[in-house]
Amino acid sequence: MSERIEAGVSYIGLSVVRPQTARLLAGRGVYTDDVKLPRMTHVAFVRSPHAHARIARIETDAARALAGVVAVVTGPELARVCSGWVGTLAHFAGMKSATQHALALDRATWQGEPVAAVVAESRAIAEDGAARVAVAWEPLPAVTDPETALDPGTPVIHPELGDNLAFALELNAGNVEEAFKNADAVVAETFTMGRHTGVTLEPRVILADFDPSERRLTVHHSFQAPNMMQDILARHLGLEEQNVRVICKDVGGSFGIKVHVYPDEMATCALAVLLGRPVKFLADRHESFLSDIHARDHRVRAEVAVRRDGTILGMKLDDLTGIGPYSVYPRTSAVEGNQTVRLTPGCYRFRDYAARLRVVLQNKTPMCQYRAVGHPIAFAVMEGMVDHVARALELDPVEVRRRNFITGDMYPYTAPTGYFFERLSHEECLDKLLEMSEYRKLGAERDALRRRGVYRGLGLCAFIELTTPGPAFYGVGGARISSQDGVTLRLEPSGTVTCLTGVTEQGQGTDAMLAQVVATAVGVRLEDVRVLTGDTLVSPYGGGTWASRGAGIGGEAALQSGKALKQNVLRVAAAVLGGEPEDLDVRLGRVVDALTGEVKLDLAELGRVAYFRPDTLPKDFQSELTVTRHYVPRHQGFAFTNGVQLSHVEVDVETGGVRLLGHWAVEDCGRIINPRLVDEQIRGAIVQGLGAALLEHCVYDGAGQLLTASLMDYLVPMAAEMPDIVVGHVETPTAYAEGGFKGAGEAGTAGAPGAVLNAVNDALAPLGARVSAQPITPGVVLRALGRL
Amino acid sequence: MPVLRIALTVNGVPVTRAVEPRTSLADFLRYDLELTGTHVGCEHGVCGACTVRVDGVLVRGCLMLAVQADGAGVETIEGVAGRGELADLQQAFAEENALQCGFCTPGMLLVAQELLAASPGASEREIREGLASQYCRCTGYHAIVQAVKKAGRGRRRT
Ligand code: FES
Ligand code: FES
Numbered sequence: 040m041s042e043r044i045e046a047g048v049s050y051i052g053l054s055v056v057r058p059q060t061a062r063l064l065a066g067r068g069v070y071t072d073d074v075k076l077p078r079m080t081h082v083a084f085v086r087s088p089h090a091h092a093r094i095a096r097i098e099t100d101a102a103r104a105l106a107g108v109v110a111v112v113t114g115p116e117l118a119r120v121c122s123g124w125v126g127t128l129a130h131f132a133g134m135k136s137a138t139q140h141a142l143a144l145d146r147a148t149w150q151g152e153p154v155a156a157v158v159a160e161s162r163a164i165a166e167d168g169a170a171r172v173a174v175a176w177e178p179l180p181a182v183t184d185p186e187t188a189l190d191p192g193t194p195v196i197h198p199e200l201g202d203n204l205a206f207a208l209e210l211n212a213g214n215v216e217e218a219f220k221n222a223d224a225v226v227a228e229t230f231t232m233g234r235h236t237g238v239t240l241e242p243r244v245i246l247a248d249f250d251p252s253e254r255r256l257t258v259h260h261s262f263q264a265p266n267m268m269q270d271i272l273a274r275h276l277g278l279e280e281q282n283v284r285v286i287c288k289d290v291g292g293s294f295g296i297k298v299h300v301y302p303d304e305m306a307t308c309a310l311a312v313l314l315g316r317p318v319k320f321l322a323d324r325h326e327s328f329l330s331d332i333h334a335r336d337h338r339v340r341a342e343v344a345v346r347r348d349g350t351i352l353g354m355k356l357d358d359l360t361g362i363g364p365y366s367v368y369p370r371t372s373a374v375e376g377n378q379t380v381r382l383t384p385g386c387y388r389f390r391d392y393a394a395r396l397r398v399v400l401q402n403k404t405p406m407c408q409y410r411a412v413g414h415p416i417a418f419a420v421m422e423g424m425v426d427h428v429a430r431a432l433e434l435d436p437v438e439v440r441r442r443n444f445i446t447g448d449m450y451p452y453t454a455p456t457g458y459f460f461e462r463l464s465h466e467e468c469l470d471k472l473l474e475m476s477e478y479r480k481l482g483a484e485r486d487a488l489r490r491r492g493v494y495r496g497l498g499l500c501a502f503i504e505l506t507t508p509g510p511a512f513y514g515v516g517g518a519r520i521s522s523q524d525g526v527t528l529r530l531e532p533s534g535t536v537t538c539l540t541g542v543t544e545q546g547q548g549t550d551a552m553l554a555q556v557v558a559t560a561v562g563v564r565l566e567d568v569r570v571l572t573g574d575t576l577v578s579p580y581g582g583g584t585w586a587s588r589g590a591g592i593g594g595e596a597a598l599q600s601g602k603a604l605k606q607n608v609l610r611v612a613a614a615v616l617g618g619e620p621e622d623l624d625v626r627l628g629r630v631v632d633a634l635t636g637e638v639k640l641d642l643a644e645l646g647r648v649a650y651f652r653p654d655t656l657p658k659d660f661q662s663e664l665t666v667t668r669h670y671v672p673r674h675q676g677f678a679f680t681n682g683v684q685l686s687h688v689e690v691d692v693e694t695g696g697v698r699l700l701g702h703w704a705v706e707d708c709g710r711i712i713n714p715r716l717v718d719e720q721i722r723g724a725i726v727q728g729l730g731a732a733l734l735e736h737c738v739y740d741g742a743g744q745l746l747t748a749s750l751m752d753y754l755v756p757m758a759a760e761m762p763d764i765v766v767g768h769v770e771t772p773t774a775y776a777e778g779g780f781k782g783a784g785e786a787g788t789a790g791a792p793g794a795v796l797n798a799v800n801d802a803l804a805p806l807g808a809r810v811s812a813q814p815i816t817p818g819v820v821l822r823a824l825g826r827l
Numbered sequence: 828m829p830v831l832r833i834a835l836t837v838n839g840v841p842v843t844r845a846v847e848p849r850t851s852l853a854d855f856l857r858y859d860l861e862l863t864g865t866h867v868g869c870e871h872g873v874c875g876a877c878t879v880r881v882d883g884v885l886v887r888g889c890l891m892l893a894v895q896a897d898g899a900g901v902e903t904i905e906g907v908a909g910r911g912e913l914a915d916l917q918q919a920f921a922e923e924n925a926l927q928c929g930f931c932t933p934g935m936l937l938v939a940q941e942l943l944a945a946s947p948g949a950s951e952r953e954i955r956e957g958l959a960s961q962y963c964r965c966t967g968y969h970a971i972v973q974a975v976k977k978a979g980r981g982r983r984r985t
Contacts, residue, residue, distance in 0.1 A: 056921050063929030064917040066864020066904030070930065073863035163828075163849065240868045240876060240930040240964045291866070291930030292964050324869040546927030546965050719924045719970055726967030750873035750962075758968040759959040763951075787967075 043636040047562050047626040050555035051778075054715035055565055057551040068289040071244040071261045076317040079246070080109050082310055083165035084303050084320075085155040085172045086329065087147030090181035090402040090743025091196070094145050094154060094174060101171040102157050107164035110314060111172065112156045112306075114142035121309035122275045124300065126366035128516030131373045134206040136366035137197035141306035146179075148196060148364035149402050150744055151329025153303050158310055158318055181402040181743035185338065185361035188399035196364050196400045205366050206373040206398040210380060212455030213391035215344075218353025222344035226427045231812040232416045232792075234336040235735035237409050238755055241291020242322040243331060245304045247311035255282045258308060261290050263298040263543055264583030269575045270519045271300055271369065276312055287573030290545040294410040294727065296331050297545070298585045300368040303330060328748040333737050334409035336361050337379060337416045343424045344391075349432055349439040353391030356383055356420070360398055363405035369518040372406050373398050378413030378505065381456040383421045385503040386465055386681070387443040390455045402743045411504070412586075414789035415728055418502040419813065422793040423800075426498070430804060436797075437478075440469060440501055458505075463681040465501060467769045468705040472499075472683050475767050476703040481687060489805055495700070496804070498686045498797025502790040506708070506782025507591030507678035509671060523671035524592045525579025526600040528557060530608060530664040532650045534628055534642030535567040538600075541581015542593030544572045547784060548716040549589050553597045555712055556778065560601025561608070562625030563642065579667055587782025590712055591678050591773075592670055594780040600668035611649050611662045612640055674775040682706030682786050684725070686794035687762075690802040692824060695817030697733055697799055699762040706786045710772040710779035718766045721787045725764055728791025730756040736814050833897040837862070838906025846893045853877040853888030855896075856903055864904040864933050868962065875961035878934035879903050885941055904933035913940055916978045925974035927965035935961050939975045947982040949975070 062068050085097075099111040123138040143154045157168035180194050187193050188203040196203055219225060239261075246259040256278055262268055265285035273280040290297065307320040322330065340357040358379050362372035380394040425443070429436040444465040445452055452460045472478070478497065485495040513520040527539040538557050544550050550570040558565045572578065582588060609620035612630040616623070616639055624633040630640040648655060649662040656662070672678065687701040704721055711717050734754035738746045747753040772779025792813055799820070800809050808823040821827035830845040837860060844859055851870075856862045856879065868876035870889045877888035880902040907913055913936050919925070926932045935958065942949060942957040949957060954975045955968070963971060 057924065060921055060926060060929065061917075063926055063932055064913075064920055064936070065908045066862075066933045068864075068929050070863075070866070072867075073857075075858075075861070163847070238964055239928075240874060240962060241866070241928070242868070290928060291868075292928045294964075324871060546929065548924070548927070715924050719927065719966060722967040722969050723927060723965050724967075727964075749871060750869050751871070755962055755964065756967075757959050757962065758955040758972065761955075761968050764967060764969050 042638040044626040044629060044631050044638060045636045049559045050565050051559050051712050054713055055551060055555060057548050058554060058566060059550045059570065070241055070289045070291050071246055071259045072321050074246055074259045076246065076248055079317040079319060080158045080160060081162040081165045082156050082158045082307055082318050082320045083162065083169040084153040085169045085174065087150055087152045087154055089147060089176055089178050090150045091179040092147050093177040093179060094143065094147065095177050096175040097155055098173040102168040105164065105168050105171060107160040108157060108168045109160065110158040111168065112310060114140055114144040114154060117142050117306060117309050118144065120276065120313050121305055124275065124368040126368035126371050128371050128513065128518055130516040131206055131371065134371065134373055135200050136205055137200060139302065139365045139368065141302045141309055149404055151404060153306060156306050156310060158314065162321065183401055183403065183739060183741060183743045185359050185399050185401060188361065188401055196402065203400040204397065205362060205400055208377060208380065208396040210392065210394040210456060215353045215355060215391045215393040218391035219344040222352055223347040224431060225342055225344050226424065226431050227342040228424060228427055228811050230339045230420050230423060232335045232337045232419065233814055234333045234737040235731050236328065236331050236333045236737055237294045237296035239292035239294060239296050242324060242327045243297060243301065243304065244321040245307050246317060246319040247308040248317040249311040249315055251315045253282065254278055256308065256312065257284045259286050259288065261297055262287050263293045263545060263585050264520065265543065265573055265575045266541060266580055267520045267583065272308055275305065276309060284576045287543055293545040295408045295585060299332055299370060299407050301330065324750060325748050328753060329404060329745060332367055332407040332409065333404045334375065334406060335416060336406055339416060339420050341420050341424050343428060345428050347432060349428060349434045349442050351387055351389045351443050353389055354384055356380055356394040358396045361401040361403065362398055363403050364400055365405055367405050367407035369520065370408055370513065374408055375413045379416045381458060382413055382417035382503065384456065385454060385458065386445065386501045388445045388449065389443065392455050403739055404745065410724060410727060411785035411788035414502060414504060414785065415731060415792040418500050418790055419793040419796050422500040423796050423811065426797045426800060436499055437473065440499065441466065458679065459675050460679050461675060461773055461775065462771050463503065463679060464707045464769045464771050465681055468681060468683045468707060469501065471767050471769060472685055472703055472705040475705065475765060476685050478685065494690045494692055494802040496688050496690065496798040496800065496802030498794045498801055499683060500790040500793030500797060501683045502681065504587065504680045504786045504789050505677045506587035506680055507672055508586050508588060509673065509676055511676045512586065521580060521582040523669050524581035524596050525667055525669040526593065526596040527579050527665065527667040528600050528604045530604060530646060532646035534646050535569065536561055536563055538568055538570045539578045540570065540572055540593055541578050541583065542572060542589045543584040545584060547584065547589060547720060548713065549584060549593065551716060552590055552712045553593060556594050556597040557601045560598050561605050563628045567628055579669065587784040590780045591782050592672065594712060595776045595778045596668055596670040598778045599670060600666055603666040603668055607663045607666060608645065611645055614656045614660045615645060615648055616640060672775065678773050678781040680706065680708045680781050680786060682790060684790035684794040686798040688795065688798040688802055690799060690820060692806065695820035697815055697820065699729060699760065702762045702764045704764065704787060704790065705767040705769060706783065707769040707771050708783035709781035710770060711768060712780060717783045720783050721766050722764045724785055724787025725791045726756050726761055728788040729761065729795060731813060732792040732795035733814050831894050833894055835896050835899050835901055837901045838903060848892065848894050850893045851889050852879065852891040852893050852896050855893035856888060862903050862905050866930050866933060868930065875934045875938065876931055878937050880937065885937060904937065907937065915981050916940060919974040919978040923970045923974035923977065925966060925970040931961060931963040935963065935971060943975065943979050943982060947979045949979055951976060
């Protein structure tokens, strides 16, 4: 009897092991700094030691005289090769920012801004050369406090802008004054969310190689969005787009840090053009702290009007954020504030909401999008207020949430801030979380321990997450950042499949997730799919990986491309076998009779015929075994997801230390492709949120000097102090895309800070103390307790 | 810059090179010998990405100078993984998804190997403390702890 395959295999929903990690486990990954090119040089930058200073003169002779130094270049020289840029988006009405250059022209506006470049035969010599560049500085007063940035007495950082206001926004939905008039109670709080940064373990690194004979630039880059960079390099260096190739090999962590235009990276590429030879820049950790984008730095004042039963009637919000001297190009530094004010009320049904946002300039490291942009602030504020309400009215925090949630019967729902929610699952997630964590039992234990002087607390944080953004995010504002993405599939003669995509990999498991979708859609075994990402010369044009778009957009493109390739395979099979394609199927890499499952043809045999013996096929038949399909979300601006987290802490009221005892998260990212990968995205993201809540802080003095520019001073979460994290799921697929996939990369970071804030306040409640600033350091706790 | 000649074995192979006294062992391995599996995350001794073995002892490759390794036996991830010493740990890391970007992974594997050699039955708490010299920015550590525990279980059985 002939062999039969009754059914194909679906890899969607399976926790398969990432197929492409063996090299990383063997020390054979290829990160950008591992790439070495003939005639390669290295660049080191001279950076401003002042937060704000005029450059009177730059003496470069001593550096030039050093053996091994190839070139010393200052701002005006480099500006002839690389044009400046302005980080604004047209759909942020009234937004303004000054023109920024790769190297400052005559004035440095933050400590760490690059002002001169030394190119040499080795990184060490380049650094020696940089130390020999003498800059005559004329220090200027630094603008450091966002609260006074708009005062008439405060210097204006860029006089041509008129003031230090980069962007302002007012939202007025419903009738908030009326809501406050009708309230039984009003609670108010001011939250301070500190500056922190991404600390990718691999620092930023770029290697640019220019061939003047064809004016071709090849850039190896540790980056998330290669096509965006290709476009920007072409435009600012005056090259043809098709002559710029950006290659992102293994990327050692990104988290939104490696998705922006950095002056030192632009300078590196410009230097390669200037010198006609490869130039590499690798940031050292000190430079990373001074020059990687920072995030957060918000002061948010919130007021909530409630009825006695805990129903929220309305909310007022005032968000002030300082973003450094320039809005970062091309995504801008207004997005975090914009998302903060729009996301804040996102889980709840009240419709009277008034918010004001002011985004101000200051002489500190530029601030921009880092994992979960705006979300951690929005939900620390909102959920902090919900717990505040519960405490003020002596209500159960769980019940206050239930009373105010947007419920299952209300979808589809358009929020007063304009966001559209297809379907969320707040109640299911909360139910599951309470059960999974044995919340009531933990509460009883907390109460018992309190009597013995042990202060434990439980903190909930419900949240939504913005994923899978369409063109409304950047495209409509004029930024050339693709919201669509493509997947090209090629059936190899051996019957295996090569997958090329514009979505990129920085450790999330993009390669595994796409291979799972492709293998399922085509009908081949998972191990027969090889995924290649991150090369603008060969992959379909796309946006890359950020804003939790990989699965929602790349996954859907992979599904459509896989289905198309299968159809084409079946056409070839029918040409080989005779009969109709509709009567055949592809299962486990074999063409089978769709009805009986009888194996008819191996894909390797099909490939052999199609590529090497097409003469045996009918004359009018042409096989098409390479297909490309694209996808862009068209039906909604974003695919929102939701979830809820719980933090369990113990506060030492003597030392102010907070110990994390446990953390739980239930989230709903739609249809799950690989549960383990999703869990690990959530866990990793939670730990970044825990770092923000308790440890991580870019601390500046009044003169704009960064005091935490090493890993001795800036605390990153480590294994011993992090809790176990239990993750659960609810699955609400999107109906707008066939796959039903949404994103999951940022949910953890979105909710963790709010959960910790509430847990600490729960622990402190019996002592009548409350904190509202993050990171919640021992000092913050002791001050709240009146002990410092 | 003056250079000094050093002779050492790296992954069992004798190596002789002239190096500047200021070159760190990590840079020497990465740039002079092109053994790029040893990563450099901070260059100031905090993150542990640069961990290598010198005469059987784990050191921070960024805090040791290449000239200090003159006469020593150095092992890097390429050598240790290459001869199969880490096979069960690598498999456990893959299965538990204990790596995302993989930048911390070589150092993490070497430290986990040392930990399990000393106590294959290490508890989760002991594993967390044993790994506290290593930064991982991607995973949140949970999966790494599970992977080390899993490999330890396997070793106790055999
Ligand atoms: S690079 Fe050596 S400890 Fe970080
Ligand atoms: S996997 Fe990225 S730093 Fe550990």
